[in-house]
Amino acid sequence: MNAATKPTGLDQPAAHLRLVPECADAGSPGIQLSGVSKTYRSRDGDVPSLRPLDFHINASEFFVVVGPSGCGKSTLLKMISGLLAPSTGEIFVEGEQVTAPSGNVGIVFQNSLLLPWRNILNNVLLPIDMKRLPRDQYLPRAMALLKLVGLEGFEKKLPWQLSGGMQQRASICRALVHDPKIMLMDEPFGALDAMTRERMNVELMRIQRETGKTVLLITHSIPEAVFLADRVLVMTERPGAIAAIYDVPLPRPRSLDVMAEPAFTELVQRIRKHFFSQSALD
């Protein structure tokens, strides 16, 4: 296995910033997909969305999926979170088969999807309410997370009083508050402007390192994928299948300067070729 797939070995953050205890490698098998496919039934017949997929995401890995629109990326995410049953195959999260929402994942969508009638703190605590866990027990954790993403002092504000980037940071807190093992992110920064997006990428990388979560992120942007990922999965057009999986051999921690390095641009070019050759066939 490539060294780049084990990011946890590099630059351990200060102990007080770690929000979860260090997981032993043996007891945390990450996410396992075997033969997972999805076919939607419609009046015009069956519409294949995903061809059978087999891959494994390691614990604490930053795993990014890139693919063209409509290749079933969001379907993949919904199946892993247990919201959608796969047509064939099995999904295992932390060694347990997914058959219904397990509550062991945090989800971030393209839109922050904060509830406009709840203030930021109560929005962050939504998973606690849904799981009917004791609020007061998770309050310090919610505050710590808001501090981690730089939203200290905004707890009592309503979502519309915050900028788009701040709203998305709050939604990241919400995805982490119930301490899930896995974060699923569906184009989390797609709705933000380019400058905010770059800053959020750096932030996200820091949050992932400090919390040690397994992250599955879906994006359209190839540079974003390479910048963030330990491994990048490239998907084909609909029905989606795995075109390739690349290790990203860039050392961590990464800064935005890494985007100028030859290794970075070369990998971006290599991934981009998948999509050009595909559309040439059309």
Place this chain on the structure above:
Amino acid sequence: MAEFSGQGGLSRALNAAWVRPFLFLIFIVIVWDLTIRLFKIPPYQIPAPADVVAVLWHDWPELLRQTWPTTYATICGFLLSAVFGIVVAMLIAGSKTVESYIYPLLVFSQSVPKVAIAPLFVVWFGFGIIPKVIAAFLLGFFPVVVSAVQGFKSVDPDMVDLARAMQGSRFHVFRAVNLPHAMPAIFSGLKVSVTLAVVGAVVGEFVGSNSGIGYVLQRSIGTFDLPTMFAALVILALLGVVLFWIVDRIERLVIPWHVSQREELLFAA
């Protein structure tokens, strides 16, 4: 200093939201009065404003006594339409099957003129309050259903997925996400509904009742007592305004977070 703030208070009072429609109302009354004088319209066609005011002044104990049954029937009918409307909307929005069975029929039933079927309720329930309440309910019901269905359906499916992924039960997700999301739409339906409920109650009083403002209207038309009839109309309009205002106040309390209320929140902050 005191003088200064007093002057500010006066100009603020003149610019207050309720003063402008009031000024416009006075303007309309003046035009009304002048038209009658200029074109010499006889009082059995349009009464002079002064005559209407005189009736309101002299007969107010009787008019007030007749206002209560109408108000009572309106509020009962409105509350019924609010409760049933929201529940039916929940069922329609929650199940495609229920929607396909009920919704077309509901729209169909709205094409039946309530005035035409109101005498039926008198046949069934007599001359009491029940026919009025039913008429008010029938008129107020539909706008609540339509707005609430739209409110429940416009929730972002990703938002519901998000709450479901946290193992929220159907009930918990509904209470935390769907219901608050639908509140602004429900309230816009309730505001239409409450004014229509007044109309419904009066329709009920028209066809069979011996009390209420609708009854006063009916009787005064019969005797060509136009000042009394206009006075009854004024009272009905006031009733509608007051009930609308009450619903509006409740809305501000229930959904202070909504876009339409944000201005006030900014001032408060």
